Amino acid sequence: MKxxxxxxxxWLLLLGSTLLVCTFLGIILWDIFSKGxxxxxxxxxxxxxxxxxxxxxxxxAVVGTVLLTFIxxxxxxxxxxxxxxxxxxxxxxxxxxxxxxxxxxxxxxxPSIIYGLFGLALFVQAMxxxxxxxxxxxxxxxxxxxxxxxxxxxxxxxxPNSMREATLALGVTQFETIKDVILPKALPGILTGVILTLSxxxxxxxxxxxxxxxxxxxxxSTSINQEFMALPYHLYMLSTQHYAIEQVRPLAYGTAxxxxxxxxxxxxxxxxxxxxxxxxx
Amino acid sequence: MEEIKLSAxxxxxxxxxxxxxxxxxxxxxxxxxxxxxxxxxxxxSTLLRSxxxxxxxxxxxxxxxKLKMDEMDLYNKANSVTEIRKRIGMVFQKPNxxxxxxxxxxSYALHIHNFPKAEIPGLIENALKESFLxxxxxxxxxxxAVKLSGGQQQRLCIARTVVLRPEVILMDEPCxxxxxISTRKIEDLILKLKKDYTIIIVTHNMxxxxxxxxKVAFMYLGELIEFDSCENIFSNPKQELTKEYIGGHFx
Numbered sequence: 001m002k003x004x005x006x007x008x009x010x011w012l013l014l015l016g017s018t019l020l021v022c023t024f025l026g027i028i029l030w031d032i033f034s035k036g037x038x039x040x041x042x043x044x045x046x047x048x049x050x051x052x053x054x055x056x057x058x059x060x061a062v063v064g065t066v067l068l069t070f071i072x073x074x075x076x077x078x079x080x081x082x083x084x085x086x087x088x089x090x091x092x093x094x095x096x097x098x099x100x101x102x103x104x105x106x107x108x109x110x111p112s113i114i115y116g117l118f119g120l121a122l123f124v125q126a127m128x129x130x131x132x133x134x135x136x137x138x139x140x141x142x143x144x145x146x147x148x149x150x151x152x153x154x155x156x157x158x159x160p161n162s163m164r165e166a167t168l169a170l171g172v173t174q175f176e177t178i179k180d181v182i183l184p185k186a187l188p189g190i191l192t193g194v195i196l197t198l199s200x201x202x203x204x205x206x207x208x209x210x211x212x213x214x215x216x217x218x219x220x221s222t223s224i225n226q227e228f229m230a231l232p233y234h235l236y237m238l239s240t241q242h243y244a245i246e247q248v249r250p251l252a253y254g255t256a257x258x259x260x261x262x263x264x265x266x267x268x269x270x271x272x273x274x275x276x277x278x279x280x281x
Numbered sequence: 282m283e284e285i286k287l288s289a290x291x292x293x294x295x296x297x298x299x300x301x302x303x304x305x306x307x308x309x310x311x312x313x314x315x316x317x318x319x320x321x322x323x324x325x326s327t328l329l330r331s332x333x334x335x336x337x338x339x340x341x342x343x344x345x346x347k348l349k350m351d352e353m354d355l356y357n358k359a360n361s362v363t364e365i366r367k368r369i370g371m372v373f374q375k376p377n378x379x380x381x382x383x384x385x386x387x388s389y390a391l392h393i394h395n396f397p398k399a400e401i402p403g404l405i406e407n408a409l410k411e412s413f414l415x416x417x418x419x420x421x422x423x424x425x426a427v428k429l430s431g432g433q434q435q436r437l438c439i440a441r442t443v444v445l446r447p448e449v450i451l452m453d454e455p456c457x458x459x460x461x462i463s464t465r466k467i468e469d470l471i472l473k474l475k476k477d478y479t480i481i482i483v484t485h486n487m488x489x490x491x492x493x494x495x496k497v498a499f500m501y502l503g504e505l506i507e508f509d510s511c512e513n514i515f516s517n518p519k520q521e522l523t524k525e526y527i528g529g530h531f532x
Contacts (some may be wrong), residue, residue: 176393
């Protein structure tokens with residue numbers, strides 16, 4: 001009887017912790033959505049900010065964030081996947097490759113503001129790309145690389161060796177095996193990791209702060225060497241830097257809703273891919 | 282005198298510091314089924330996999346000695362690994378169909394090896410017939426191969442190997458994951474295939490070895506203990522160890 005009670009207590013403790021976490025999440029979402037949803041309208045999504053950003057919409061910030069994420073993807077995904085393939089399929093387990101692996105894991109823990117400063121030094125100044133959506137995209141790409149490498153490597157590790165032996169034993173080269181069998185089979189896992197990483201990158205503020213994000217531009221960024229507006233920075237600016245913070249608060253909440261929804265949508269896509277993958281096995 | 286297809290001379294194989302095969306010499310006759318038997322860990326699979334150079338991928342594997350197919354030195358740098366693996370096919374313990382359709386499982390390697398496109402459907406039909414699978418799958422060649430039963434998958438893997446017209450087929454316990462009926466079908470298939478191919482099979486099943494082999498090699502702790510015709514090994518083994526093993530006293 002006593003033992004049973006003890007078990008019940010353990011169970012309550014675990015359940016309580018879970019509920020506590022969910023409660024906080026719920027409060028955050030409720031707070032943002034209840035205050036932000038009234039601000040959302042087609043005009044809000046499709047218009048430029050007007051009247052010193054106290055009126056109008058967030059179109060340039062939405063376009064800027066999408067463009068930025070696109071550049072990040074173009075840069076980080078090919079290099080990240082190639083690196084993971086090399087580490088998992090070709091590299092021998094030596095001291096050297098172990099150092100590479102450890103470095104990549106450490107890079108994933110580097111604070112994002114450091115990436116911002118590094119991007120400023122490398123892309124903006126040394127490579128003379130200026131403060132631009134390209135510089136910012138490349139910086140976010142650097143930030144995303146370690147995550148993409150790690151998740152891709154995990155996806156590749158889950159492919160059983162028998163799959164590799166199957167084609168190798170038919171006289172297929174290792175490269176063809178990877179290209180035609182291993183990567184397609186690992187694709188759902190890779191995509192999940194890529195999407196989750198990008199959804200994180202899309203919400204980053206620090207790395208783009210010095211590398212290209214603008215307080216305000218009058219027009220949608222159309223060229224990759226222009227400065228741009230981005231949702232997270234727009235939110236930061238509306239809530240801390242604006243001259244009439246109280247007045248623009250609904251706009252700030254509206255921006256938060258749009259950013260969160262964007263990230264959620266990406267996460268849902270990742271979730272769908274993952275659950276499809278699971279039923280296949 | 283029977284013709285020798287595959288041979289190993291003074292083969293030593295190490296994984297790191299551990300020696301798996303010890304000064305092993307053996308000749309496999311052409312168009313016959315040779316079974317490799319012996320307790321787990323005696324090096325049967327390791328020996329099998331050294332012929333199609335599957336150890337190339339293990340960085341800590343080291344091989345000494347001569348391995349030959351006909352007069353070709355299998356480890357001579359001038360010979361391409363992919364060509365060797367095309368000529369020495371392999372079937373694994375667990376069926377490992379590619380995550381593609383039945384048709385693509387067979388066509389994939391044909392494309393890689395540049396077989397003329399027009400011939401591919403015919404080659405595939407032949408290989409599936411040869412592997413006793415055609416009647417079961419001819420209506421649904423586009424179906425994913427993983428949807429087949431375990432026995433069908435294994436016959437598909439054999440078809441995938443024979444479609445390339447190899448000279449030798451290595452089989453690493455091809456029936457150990459299958460039920461008795463599927464096992465029966467694979468055994469019939471092996472007996473039929475030996476007309477055209479030299480077959481070497483690793484098996485833990487003594488009845489199976491007796492049913493299908495022309496010759497049997499008994500290995501123990503990385504050494505070849507006895508190599509003789511199937512009758513001699515099972516009815517009149519010369520070595521005490523062989524007698525004990527096939528009598529079920531250890532292993």
